[in-house]
Amino acid sequence: MNMLEIDDLHVTVDGKEILKGITLSIPAGEVHAIMGPNGSGKSTLSYTLAGRDGYEVTGGHMYYNGEDLGALLPEQRAAKGVFLALQYPVEIPGVATLTFLKTALNAQRRARGETELDALRTLKLVRQKATALNINEDMLRRPLNAGFSGGEKKRLEILQMALFEPKLAILDETDSGLDIDALKLVAEGVNALRAPSRAMLVITHYQRLLSYIVPDRVHVLAKGRIVKSGGADLALELEESGYERVVEVA
Amino acid sequence: MSALALKTHPPGMFELDFARHAASLPGAGLAWLDARRRVAIAAFGKTGLPTRRVEAWKYTDLANALEGDLEPVSHFGGAVDIANVFGSKPVDEVVLAHGLVRHIEVSGGLEVADLGLLDEKSPAWIRDNLGMLAASADQPLGAASLALMRGGVAVRVQGAQTLHLQFSNPALGHGAVSNSRVLIVVEQGASLRLLESHSGEPGRQRLANLGVELVLNANAKLEHIRLQSDDANALHVTTIGASLARDAEYRALFAAMGARLSRVDMNLKLASEGARATLHNIAVLNGGIADITTVMDHAAPHTTSRQLFKSVVGGDGRAVTQGRVAVRKGAVKSDSHQLFKALLLSPRAEADAKPELEIFADDVVCGHGTAIGALDADALFYLRARGIPEREAKGLLIRAFLAETMEGFADEAVQDALAARIDESLASLEQSES
Ligand SMILES: Nc1ncnc2c1ncn2[C@@H]1O[C@H](COP(=O)(O)OP(=O)(O)OP(=O)(O)O)[C@@H](O)[C@H]1O
Ligand SMILES: [Mg+2]
Numbered sequence: 279m280n281m282l283e284i285d286d287l288h289v290t291v292d293g294k295e296i297l298k299g300i301t302l303s304i305p306a307g308e309v310h311a312i313m314g315p316n317g318s319g320k321s322t323l324s325y326t327l328a329g330r331d332g333y334e335v336t337g338g339h340m341y342y343n344g345e346d347l348g349a350l351l352p353e354q355r356a357a358k359g360v361f362l363a364l365q366y367p368v369e370i371p372g373v374a375t376l377t378f379l380k381t382a383l384n385a386q387r388r389a390r391g392e393t394e395l396d397a398l399r400t401l402k403l404v405r406q407k408a409t410a411l412n413i414n415e416d417m418l419r420r421p422l423n424a425g426f427s428g429g430e431k432k433r434l435e436i437l438q439m440a441l442f443e444p445k446l447a448i449l450d451e452t453d454s455g456l457d458i459d460a461l462k463l464v465a466e467g468v469n470a471l472r473a474p475s476r477a478m479l480v481i482t483h484y485q486r487l488l489s490y491i492v493p494d495r496v497h498v499l500a501k502g503r504i505v506k507s508g509g510a511d512l513a514l515e516l517e518e519s520g521y522e523r524v525v526e527v528a
Numbered sequence: 529m530s531a532l533a534l535k536t537h538p539p540g541m542f543e544l545d546f547a548r549h550a551a552s553l554p555g556a557g558l559a560w561l562d563a564r565r566r567v568a569i570a571a572f573g574k575t576g577l578p579t580r581r582v583e584a585w586k587y588t589d590l591a592n593a594l595e596g597d598l599e600p601v602s603h604f605g606g607a608v609d610i611a612n613v614f615g616s617k618p619v620d621e622v623v624l625a626h627g628l629v630r631h632i633e634v635s636g637g638l639e640v641a642d643l644g645l646l647d648e649k650s651p652a653w654i655r656d657n658l659g660m661l662a663a664s665a666d667q668p669l670g671a672a673s674l675a676l677m678r679g680g681v682a683v684r685v686q687g688a689q690t691l692h693l694q695f696s697n698p699a700l701g702h703g704a705v706s707n708s709r710v711l712i713v714v715e716q717g718a719s720l721r722l723l724e725s726h727s728g729e730p731g732r733q734r735l736a737n738l739g740v741e742l743v744l745n746a747n748a749k750l751e752h753i754r755l756q757s758d759d760a761n762a763l764h765v766t767t768i769g770a771s772l773a774r775d776a777e778y779r780a781l782f783a784a785m786g787a788r789l790s791r792v793d794m795n796l797k798l799a800s801e802g803a804r805a806t807l808h809n810i811a812v813l814n815g816g817i818a819d820i821t822t823v824m825d826h827a828a829p830h831t832t833s834r835q836l837f838k839s840v841v842g843g844d845g846r847a848v849t850q851g852r853v854a855v856r857k858g859a860v861k862s863d864s865h866q867l868f869k870a871l872l873l874s875p876r877a878e879a880d881a882k883p884e885l886e887i888f889a890d891d892v893v894c895g896h897g898t899a900i901g902a903l904d905a906d907a908l909f910y911l912r913a914r915g916i917p918e919r920e921a922k923g924l925l926i927r928a929f930l931a932e933t934m935e936g937f938a939d940e941a942v943q944d945a946l947a948a949r950i951d952e953s954l955a956s957l958e959q960s961e962s
Contacts, residue, residue: 356915372928386915
């Protein structure tokens with residue numbers, strides 16, 4: 279069965295149609311990449327999948343394990359295993375990172391009917407995952423993302439992915455702004471989660487990430503539509519020739 | 529000249545109360561006090577009960593909020609509910625019901641006097657100070673609280689002390705006004721942590737009219753934590769006059785929740801070099817008006833004031849924050865900052881913020897900022913996308929908004945108690961929103 283099935287999806291933001299009929303299926307166990315020019319609608323697609331207010335589905339459907347995603351609140355989608363690593367993670371001064379991680383983890387567990395973890399267990403779990411991503415204790419004590427560097431914010435997104443162990447992970451340009459070492463760490467984090475029961479949608483501008491996380495399929499999004507799909511080689515081809523030709527040909 | 533000769537409006541309840549009862553008020557016959565009361569009622573008479581037409585009250589129409597004349601409370605014999613709102617029971621405590629002292633329990637280091645029992649034996653420190661602050665025409669309700677004072681408490685501090693002033697307002701069968709005063713004198717080098725709480729039972733309309741005088745002598749320290757959580761029908765005005773001598777430090781955290789109308793009207797004078805004042809104010813309201821109006825009077829060089837006011841407003845509530853910083857001639861190297869922020873949680877919620885600067889000295893630093901807005905939609909989405917339900921996410925963001933106001937005040941027990949009160953108040957606020 280397809281883990282994610284998007285069928286002729288139309289999305290309007292502030293009265294403007296941004297997604298104009300997207301059709302895309304990701305079977306369980308696969309990693310798909312989306313590439314495409316700036317402003318083509320990649321982040322819009324990711325926000326719509328995560329359920330952000332103001333992203334109005336005016337046509338088509340999104341199914342997650344056969345369930346209509348559009349009928350679920352963002353927090354319900356998260357509890358069911360949908361995770362979105364944001365292109366621009368939000369700074370929230372006044373909420374300590376560790377407190378946030380614990381609150382989110384336990385909210386998801388509660389929603390799934392699992393027992394909540396106490397402060398000590400959470401801390402142990404977070405520490406263990408953080409070490410693998412080279413995130414130090416000090417960062418965890420600071421307010422959420424406040425004053426974090428671009429790369430630190432992205433690493434914290436991946437830490438959350440590692441902690442929540444989602445079934446469908448959507449990474450929106452998680453590689454942008456990462457140094458080479460961090461890119462490897464992030465790719466390792468993603469690859470560690472690859473499993474027959476999981477699927478991933480990786481949005482990126484760069485072939486470099488895809489040489490670490492080799493995708494099963496690559497899709498090109500332009501002007502709100504998928505204009506081309508292919509294997510991992512398509513990313514290389516795009517890097518060589520740019521989007522213009524692909525978009526024109528379509 | 530008779531006090532009433534200054535009047536430009538027909539006598540209201542305060543003037544009539546004074547005309548009828550001046551001779552039977554506590555301490556009547558003490559020449560010094562009679563004189564101060566007469567001056568005070570005349571000062572009050574210059575504006576009378578403030579309406580919107582009085583500039584400093586333009587957002588908070590007290591006269592209009594009154595349902596009718598209220599009867600002064602000069603006696604209360606009913607039961608008083610004593611709750612330890614600040615967590616553990618403090619050693620030293622004064623309980624007042626409708627502004628009248630019910631019970632005083634102090635262990636030493638503090639001199640405490642019941643202002644309802646003033647007589648010729650009252651000590652010099654009371655005579656020297658009572659009514660010298662918070663009683664001028666700029667603070668008309670403060671003037672009325674002195675002129676008509678039925679009770680209250682005077683405290684003199686030596687050494688390092690903690691005191692809980694607990695104001696309780698049990699239900700009454702009639703509309704009522706209580707006029708009371710607090711005088712705190714912190715002697716040179718002494719320090720006080722003052723915990724002040726106000727709570728009320730629902731009932732007929734009540735106006736608590738309190739005048740507070742804070743006298744900080746050289747090197748004195750006063751930490752003032754104040755929680756006003758009155759019932760939804762109550763009117764509450766506290767007028768504060770403070771004077772800080774050389775190197776004195778005042779640090780205050782005020783929280784207002786509940787009450788149909790509440791106002792803190794503070795005039796703080798940094799009277800001598802090195803005096804420092806910090807005032808943080810939290811207002812959480814679901815309806816009604818919470819007003820904080822301050823004057824930071826930099827009257828000497830090298831004085832510092834910091835103000836941070838944060839309001840969370842739901843329903844049809846209105847938060848009013850007015851702050852005037854005045855730097856007098858010669859008060860060089862004055863350093864002041866005020867920041868007013870409000871979070872509006874409903875389309876009918878409102879916040880009025882009015883910062884003002886009056887600078888008559890060179891070489892000063894005066895900053896101010898204002899920010900009024902809704903909850904950050906990006907932040908709310910981020911938390912929800914991580915699995916935190918909307919209601920909980922909003923609570924987290926509101927607490928995050930308020931967090932910095934509480935940092936560094938009192939001890940953990942007091943902070944926790946205050947946070948718990950705020951949470952209670954937020955819970956009712958969120959409920960009415962969804
Ligand atoms: N609130 C809005 N009102 C109108 N247009 C919007 C709004 N939000 C986004 N858009 C437009 O939608 C289009 C798609 O934006 P989106 O962020 O999805 O692009 P993207 O493919 O993620 O681009 P990038 O590669 O730069 O991240 C852009 O043209 C953008 O300006
Ligand atoms: Mg984008």
